Each structure stands twice: as C-alpha cells, then as structure tokens.
C-alpha cells in the first residue's frame with residue numbers, strides 16, 4: 001500500500017499516539033475539575049460537559065484549548081501538562097515511523113490538535129522528528145471535517161490526491177477526505193488502548209499503523 005504512494009498523511013491522536021490520553025483528560029480529568037470548580041456532582045458535571053462537547057464536535061472550536069479554558073473557567077492546558085506521563089505512542093507506531101525512513105514517501109502529520117497540545121506531545125514523544133511536514137487545522141481555521149481545510153492544505157502542499165494515502169481514526173474526517181477526492185483512505189480501528197477495538201469500520205481498516213507495512 002505504501003509503495004504505491006508518494007505522500008502519506010497521518011493523523012496524530014488515535015493514529016500515531018494513544019487516544020487513551022485524550023479520553024482520560026476529557027472524560028475524567030476535566031469533568032473532575034469542572035465538578036469541583038462548580039460544586040457539582042461528577043455525574044452532573046460530566047453530563048453538562050458532554051452536552052457542550054457534543055454541540056460543537058467536529059468544529060475547530062471543539063479542538064481549541066483556549067475556547068475550553070475560557071468557557072469552563074479551567075486551565076485546560078495545565079490539566080494536560082499535569083498528566084503528561086500518560087502520553088504515549090500507540091503499539092508499534094514509533095517503529096513504524098522509524099521504518100518509514102526506508103520508504104520514498106513524504107510523511108506528513110495532519111492533525112486537528114491545538115498547537116499547544118501538539119507541542120506538549122512532541123515534548124514527551126519527540127514525534128516531530130519523523131515528519132517531513134506538520135500541519136494543524138488551527139493554522140487554517142477549519143477542522144479536517146471541513147472541505148475548506150483540504151483546499152487550504154492543497155494550496156500549501158500541492159499534493160496529488162491519487163497518490164496520497166491518508167490515515168485517521170475518525171470516520172467523519174475520513175468522509176471529509178473522501179469527499180475532497182482522496183481515494184486511498186485507511187481507518188485505524190484501535191485508537192485507544194484502554195478500550196476494545198472497534199468492530200465496524202466505514203473504510204479499509206487496520207488495527208494500527210504498523211499494519212500498513214505489511215498490507
């Protein structure tokens with residue numbers, strides 16, 4: 001699969017890095033701190049937060065730390081930092097990135113991550129060294145779920161759709177890439193090691209990026 005491509009675009013969270021960290025922060029840590037700050041029970045806090053999350057899911061603001069810090073009255077970046085020992089690669093992902101050096105392919109990180117969490121994750125894992133280019137949707141002002149993102153990325157990179165392999169764990173994002181005209185799409189079906197793998201996938205799927213080398 002890789003040998004036929006000149007460009008490989010990889011998502012970060014849930015594709016290269018374990019989504020268990022992000023899920024822990026947003027589903028456990030933020031609700032705990034929000035409950036404490038507002039004097040709510042954890043269940044009420046979690047329900048309120050999930051409603052807020054849900055309302056803007058897939059929107060650039062959903063991925064924006066500043067938005068959440070302001071909206072919740074919490075220093076969300078500081079919460080991330082406090083548990084940075086939980087940041088880790090998905091199984092086999094680091095070896096995979098290392099092995100890519102033997103392939104003649106342009107390797108791009110294409111993420112919805114806020115620049116601050118991207119920097120924090122690079123600090124902990126050193127992942128940036130494996131990429132020829134790094135793009136976060138925040139620099140364009142549109143999440144990967146939006147067509148505007150792909151047009152802006154195209155303007156920057158001039159990639160060829162037919163020879164680009166795009167890998168992501170988010171089906172809405174894959175659908176957006178599909179609509180844009182990327183035809184080589186792979187879904188990661190085990191993005192979070194603290195949860196079981198997904199049983200159904202909308203696209204060609206692999207457990208983790210390491211499987212791309214053998215497929």
Ligand SMILES: [Mg+2]
Nearest residue numbers: 011013014169
């Ligand atoms: Mg992801």
